[in-house]
Amino acid sequence: MPTEPAVAEYLYELWDANWDDGPLGNYQILAHPITKKTKKRIYFTYLNGRSGFVDRQKIETDGGIYHGYTRRHLHLEAPEIPTRPKLPSLPKLRKAMADAHPDRGGTNEAFIAARRRYEHARKRERTSP
16 A cells, blocks of 8 residues: 655745855745644754754744744745846936936926936946946
């Protein structure tokens, strides 16, 4: 009589691969296998077989928990990887600055703000590798 394979359960962690240097946002989802569940705790393994546990009621109620000993935010479901909005290009910022000019129906405040955004982006582009 064939037995059904056990369903693997995991606690998930959103991990930034460049947390110590480089640009942030290189995210990965790490899956830590659940080894045992009791009424009060969920036991899991992480980092080359080390084990830990979390409060089962809290994680099941909130969907996530901060595990202080390992300094990990753990989730029952795989979290979404955050995305960063793309920065506007210099030509788009230049056009927005021109459209905000008082001679074209804009206001002084709008033009000054648009010029500030354009100058900031231009400076950032010159200093980036």
